[in-house]
Amino acid sequence: MKSLINKNIILGVTGGIAAYKSAEIVRHLKKSGSSVRVVMTSSAEEFITPLTLQALSGNRVSTDLLDAESEAAMGHIELAKWADAILIAPATANTLARLSSGRGDDLLSTVSLAFDGPISIAPAMNQAMWKDNRTQENLENLQKKGFKICGPGSGEQACGDVGLGRMLEPLEILELFSSSFDQGNLSERSILITAGPTQEPIDPVRFITNRSSGKMGYSLAEAAIEAGAKVTLISGPVNLEPPPNCNFVSIETAKEMHEAVMHHVKSKDVYIGTAAVADYRPVTFHESKIKKDTDKSSLTLQLQENQDILKSVSELNERPYLVGFAAETDNLLSNAKKKLKNKRLDLIVANDVSNKEIGFDSNENEVTLITNAEEKVLEKQNKKKISKKIIDFISSELT
Ligand code: CTP
Secondary structure (H helix, E strand, O other): OOOOOOOEEEEEEOOOHHHHHHHHHHHHHHHOOOEEEEEEOOOHHHOOOHHHHHHHHOOOOEOOOOOHHHHHHHOHHHHHHHOOEEEEEEEOHHHHHHHHOOOOOOHHHHHHHHOOOOEEEEEOOOHHHHHOHHHHHHHHHHHHOOOEEOOOEEEEOOOOOEEEEEOOOHHHHHHHHHOOOOOOOOOOOEEEEEEOEOEEEEEOOEEEEOOOOOHHHHHHHHHHHHOOOEEEEEEOOOOOOOOOOOEEEEOOOHHHHHHHHHHHOOOOOEEEEOOEOOOEEEOOOOOOOOOOOOOOOOOOOOEEEOOOHHHHHHOOOOOOEEEEEEEEOOOHHHHHHHHHHHOOOOEEEEEEOOOOOOOOOOOEEEEEEEOOOOEEEEEEEEHHHHHHHHHHHHHHHHO
């Protein structure tokens, strides 16, 4: 299934027995990272309650064109403007007829008229109604107008008849529905991203770590998924939910991150190291908690160097396109350029962490992209937008 992350979807539910499956469709859409607003016809409410679909979508369900309260919140025109795509499932024979003739006498038909993006329909009806010439004519007309028809399937029906007319299963519908979106400029590409800090244990209650919220790596993972890439995200401990539809690997130490990267990097097209990897770890791990020694006013901790993960990847025979991050407090550009050269990277993203308004826990960032051929400043903006631009830059470098 193509990525549905960050898409605004209107799910239209009309009055057929298959309406109970709409609940599962909402659940799958949410799981794949979409925002969902459900619009129900009045007959759909006979089959499934708005409350169920509201609880699953996390948004108020719209049912009535002439409901002053809901029109005040998000009216039919706002809904049409908000949506990236409409999916109507189940779509009854009556719905096909009404959409085909361009009626606008309830909320769903009005929103469909006002919407100028892709509309997919999953028909569900009795086999005789499906076969009927009038239904087939409506269908042909809708196809000509660019509606995407998902199904129906064949088999035993709720009424006992056997034949074409059953609504497809939710996952089959979503497979077809998701293909109405652009492939994205990273489709067919696989990307490995590291994020967050590593923790190097001293004893059971203490560790050495770096400052890192993981926000940059997680939003890059999201942007890459949105661009159609298959993403593996290897992360140290952070307070963030992994993006939907990514292969998520959780680690704690730099050694574990190194092992996970070397295991997953094979056959990847791009490696992006945003992780704040601890450069050193304690030489010995104390099995028991180190107790305060009242005779000593200082404690010496001996550290040994961790392996440089980016460098290990750059030494592979078949290495992916390599992206590093340089978080610097001084001499930003010259330090970043040194890392580009020493770690044999294709791109380094230079990030001034001495500026409190950007970097670390902030939602904003300003970075300079440096390759061997060019330097490009991405002005201060939120990390989501910066991530999209970095992903666009990487995809242009790959072609
Ligand atoms: N990096 C890595 N493995 C390490 C240390 C860093 O892969 N053991 C990666 C980071 O994920 C980042 C880049 O190298 O993409 C630069 O990390 P940074 O901490 O800025 O640089 P260091 O090489 O550790 O140098 P210094 O700490 O001296 O600035």
